[in-house]
Amino acid sequence: MSDFSDLYQDLILDHQKNPRNFGSLPDANHHADGFNPLCGDKISLDMKLDDKGVIQDIHFKGSGCAISKASASMMTTVLKGKKVEEAEHLFHEFHDMVMGKIDKAPEDLGKLKVFEGVKEYPARVKCASLAWHTMDAALKNEKDVISTDDGKGSEG
Amino acid sequence: MTAPASIKTAYDVEKIRKDFPILNRQVHGKPLVYLDNAATTQKPLSVxxxxxxxxxxxxxxxxxxxxxxxxxxxxxxxxxxxxxxxxxxxxxxxxxxxxxxxxxxxxxxxxxxxxxxxxxxxxxxxxxxxxxxxxxxxxxxxxxxxxxxxxxxxxxxxxxxxxxxxxxxxxxxxxxxxxxxxxxxxxxxxxxxxxxxxxxxxxxxxxxxxxxxxxxxxxxxxxxxxxxxxxxxxxxxxxxxxxxxxxxxxxxxxxxxxxxxxxxxxxxxxxxxxxxxxxxxxxxxxxxxxxxxxxxxxxxxxxVGLDAIAAHEHELLVYGTQALSQIKQVRIIGTAAMKAGVLSFTLGEIHPHDIGTILDRQGVAVRAGHHCAQPVMDRFNIPATARASFALYNTKPEVDLLVAAVHKVLEVFK
Missing domain, CATH: 3.40.640.10 (Type I PLP-dependent aspartate aminotransferase-like (Major domain))
Structure with a gap:
C-alpha cells in the first residue's frame, strides 16, 4: 500500500504495464499526433470510423509516463463502438474531471473515473488529457501535431 | 593524524541553510528537499x-x-x-x-x-x-x-x-x-x-x-x-x-x-x-x-568561497552517485570524469515524470524531463531523465531522503 493510490490506482498501473489497443491501424481514416513538450510524451492515434460516425476501431502508439499511457489505453477501450458525439461528450466530461472543474465525476465516465485523482496533481493534468486532445484532433483530422503547450491543451 | 580545525569548521552547511528562508518550508507536509538547483537556485536573505x-x-x-x-x-x-x-x-x-x-x-x-x-x-x-x-x-x-x-x-x-x-x-x-x-x-x-x-x-x-x-x-x-x-x-x-x-x-x-x-x-x-x-x-x-x-x-x-562550495558539492555528488548506484534499476546518465553536482538518472522503465511526481509528494524537488537538451536525450536514446542537482545548501541527509524517495517510486511501480 502506498501513499499514491489516489493517483497510481491499480487499474492505471495495469493499463500502463499492459496497454490495450497498442499499435497502428492500417485502414484508419482518422489520425492525429499529440505531444507534450513538458515531459516529451508522444502519442500517435489511429481511428476507423464507419459512415454512421461510429468508432469501429481505435489504436495508439507512443511513449510517455504511466498516466499518459494508461489514459490513452483506457480511452481506446472505452471509445470503441461509441459514436463521435458520445466520444466528444466523454472528452469534455473527462477534461472537466481532471481539471477539477466538477466536484464529482459523472457516472457515465465509468471506469475512467479512476483518473479523478489527477485533479490533485496539477502538473499531471496534461499527461491524463493528452490522449483525449489527440483523439479530438483525429476526429477533426487536424494535420498539425497537437501540443499541450499551444493553447489547445493548456491546462494546469 | 588529525585534520586541522580550520578544515572541520570551514564549511558549516547548517549555518548556510539558515540564510535561505525557503528551506524552512514544507511541501505536501514534508520538509522541502530542494534538488532542482540546475533549474534555479533559492535566494539568501541578503538578496x-x-x-x-x-x-x-x-x-x-x-x-x-x-x-x-x-x-x-x-x-x-x-x-x-x-x-x-x-x-x-x-x-x-x-x-x-x-x-x-x-x-x-x-x-x-x-x-x-x-x-x-x-x-x-x-x-x-x-x-x-x-x-x-x-x-x-x-x-x-x-x-x-x-x-x-x-x-x-x-x-x-x-x-x-x-x-x-x-x-x-x-x-x-x-x-x-x-x-x-x-x-x-x-x-x-x-x-x-x-x-x-x-x-x-x-x-x-x-x-x-x-x-x-x-x-x-x-x-x-x-x-x-x-x-x-x-x-x-x-x-x-x-x-x-x-x-x-x-x-x-x-x-x-x-x-x-x-x-x-x-x-x-x-x-x-x-x-x-x-x-x-x-x-x-x-x-x-x-x-x-x-x-x-x-x-x-x-x-x-x-x-562562502567558491572553492569551498565546489568541494562541498563534489562531496554530495560522490555520495549521491554511490547511493543511487546501489539501486539496481538506476541508470546514471552522464558519467564524465569531470562532473559538477548534477545527477541525471533513469529508473528501469519508469518514466521520469512519474518519478518526479512521487518524489515531490515526499518533499523532494527534482527536475523530470529533457532539460531543454533534447539532442542529449536522443544521444542516450531516452525521452527524459530525472535530475537531482546540488547547491551550496544541500546536505547528505537530503541525499538520503532522495534515495529513500526513489525506493518509494519502485514500491509504487512494483
Whole structure:
C-alpha cells in the first residue's frame, strides 16, 4: 500500500504495464499526433470510423509516463463502438474531471473515473488529457501535431 | 593524524541553510528537499532584503535624475557591475553587460556580433551537450546568413570528443559556442583547451556559463574566452537578470542590440550616436532591483568561497552517485570524469515524470524531463531523465531522503 493510490490506482498501473489497443491501424481514416513538450510524451492515434460516425476501431502508439499511457489505453477501450458525439461528450466530461472543474465525476465516465485523482496533481493534468486532445484532433483530422503547450491543451 | 580545525569548521552547511528562508518550508507536509538547483537556485536573505530595501528606500530611474534617489540607485546599479567584474575577473566593468539571462546574452551576441560578422559559408561550432538556448540562436543566425552549424559529438559518458572537435575546427569556423557545464549531465567541459585551440585557428569562443558560475571559479581573463554568459537566478540571485561578458575590443566593434533610451550618446532625427559599452547594449530602463540583488548574491557566494562550495558539492555528488548506484534499476546518465553536482538518472522503465511526481509528494524537488537538451536525450536514446542537482545548501541527509524517495517510486511501480 502506498501513499499514491489516489493517483497510481491499480487499474492505471495495469493499463500502463499492459496497454490495450497498442499499435497502428492500417485502414484508419482518422489520425492525429499529440505531444507534450513538458515531459516529451508522444502519442500517435489511429481511428476507423464507419459512415454512421461510429468508432469501429481505435489504436495508439507512443511513449510517455504511466498516466499518459494508461489514459490513452483506457480511452481506446472505452471509445470503441461509441459514436463521435458520445466520444466528444466523454472528452469534455473527462477534461472537466481532471481539471477539477466538477466536484464529482459523472457516472457515465465509468471506469475512467479512476483518473479523478489527477485533479490533485496539477502538473499531471496534461499527461491524463493528452490522449483525449489527440483523439479530438483525429476526429477533426487536424494535420498539425497537437501540443499541450499551444493553447489547445493548456491546462494546469 | 588529525585534520586541522580550520578544515572541520570551514564549511558549516547548517549555518548556510539558515540564510535561505525557503528551506524552512514544507511541501505536501514534508520538509522541502530542494534538488532542482540546475533549474534555479533559492535566494539568501541578503538578496531578498536588498530587493525589498531597494523598493522601500531607493527606487528611482538610473542615469537620469539629478535627485538623490536616482543618484543612489545609479550608484548601486553601477557598483553591482564592478562586483560582477571582480567576480569573474573581467579587465573592465565596461565588459559587463546586463541582460535578462543567459538566453538573452547568447541571443545578443548572435544578433549583434553574429549578424555583422557571419557570412554565407561560415561555420559555427557548438556541442552535442548544449542547452536549447545555445542551439536555437545559432540555428536562426545560420539560416539567415547561409552559414553552417556544426556539432562536437560526445561519448557514452557524456564527454566531448576532443579529437573530433579539432577536426571540426577549420578556417571557416568563426565561432565556437559551448557550455562550461552541461545542465543535463553535469559534464565539465575542457573549455580552456577549447578556447586555446579555437583561437589558434582564428575562431572566437562564447562560453555558456549558466551551469558553472555558481559552482566553479571563473576567471575570464585567464580563460581568454571572448564572451561569457550567465544568469543571476542560477547563482542565488533574482530571476530576469543575467550577464554577458565580452572583450571590450569586440564590444566596441559590435553594433547595438536594441535601440532606445540609455544606449545613446545623442539623438537627432538625422543621426544617432551610440553610447559606449556597456550602455550601448542596455536600451531602456533595466531590471535595477535585479541587478542590485545579483550583486548581493555574488557577495554571498564570495563570502562562502567558491572553492569551498565546489568541494562541498563534489562531496554530495560522490555520495549521491554511490547511493543511487546501489539501486539496481538506476541508470546514471552522464558519467564524465569531470562532473559538477548534477545527477541525471533513469529508473528501469519508469518514466521520469512519474518519478518526479512521487518524489515531490515526499518533499523532494527534482527536475523530470529533457532539460531543454533534447539532442542529449536522443544521444542516450531516452525521452527524459530525472535530475537531482546540488547547491551550496544541500546536505547528505537530503541525499538520503532522495534515495529513500526513489525506493518509494519502485514500491509504487512494483
Amino acid at each position: 531578498i532584503e536588498m530587493e525589498d530595501r531597494y523598493y522601500r528606500e531607493m527606487n528611482a530611474n538610473i542615469h537620469r535624475g539629478v535627485h538623490l534617489l536616482s543618484q543612489e540607485s545609479t550608484k548601486a546599479y553601477e557598483d553591482a557591475r564592478v562586483t560582477i567584474q571582480k567576480f569573474i575577473n573581467a579587465a573592465s566593468s565596461s565588459e559587463i553587460i546586463y541582460t535578462r539571462g543567459t538566453t538573452e546574452s547568447i541571443n545578443l551576441v548572435a544578433q549583434t556580433w553574429g549578424r555583422k560578422n557571419i557570412q554565407a559559408g561560415d561555420e559555427i561550432l557548438i556541442s552535442h551537450l548544449e542547452h536549447h538556448s545555445n542551439i536555437v540562436p545559432w540555428q536562426m543566425l545560420c539560416e539567415e546568413k547561409g552559414a553552417k552549424l556544426k556539432v562536437i559529438p560526445i561519448n557514452d559518458r557524456g564527454e566531448l570528443l576532443m579529437d573530433e572537435f579539432k577536426k571540426l575546427v577549420t578556417s571557416k569556423t568563426k565561432l565556437v559556442s559551448v557550455g562550461h557545464v552541461s545542465n543535463a549531465l553535469g559534464t565539465i567541459n575542457p573549455i580552456a583547451d577549447i578556447i586555446h585551440y579555437a583561437h589558434e585557428h582564428g575562431a572566437l569562443v562564447l562560453i555558456d556559463g549558466a551551469q558553472s558560475v555558481a559552482h566553479l571559479k571563473v576567471d575570464v581573463q585567464k580563460l581568454d574566452c571572448d564572451f561569457y554568459a550567465f544568469s543571476g537566478h542560477k547563482i542565488y540571485g533574482p530571476t530576469g537578470i543575467g550577464v554577458l561578458y565580452g572583450k571590450l575590443a569586440l564590444l566596441n566593434a559590435m553594433p547595438p542590440y536594441q535601440g532606445g533610451g540609455d544606449m545613446i550618446a545623442s539623438v537627432t532625427f538625422e543621426k544617432t550616436l551610440y553610447a559606449k559599452p556597456p550602455h550601448k547594449f542596455e536600451a531602456g530602463t533595466p531590471h535595477i532591483a535585479g541587478v542590485i540583488g545579483l550583486g548581493k548574491a555574488l557577495d554571498y557566494v564570495t563570502a
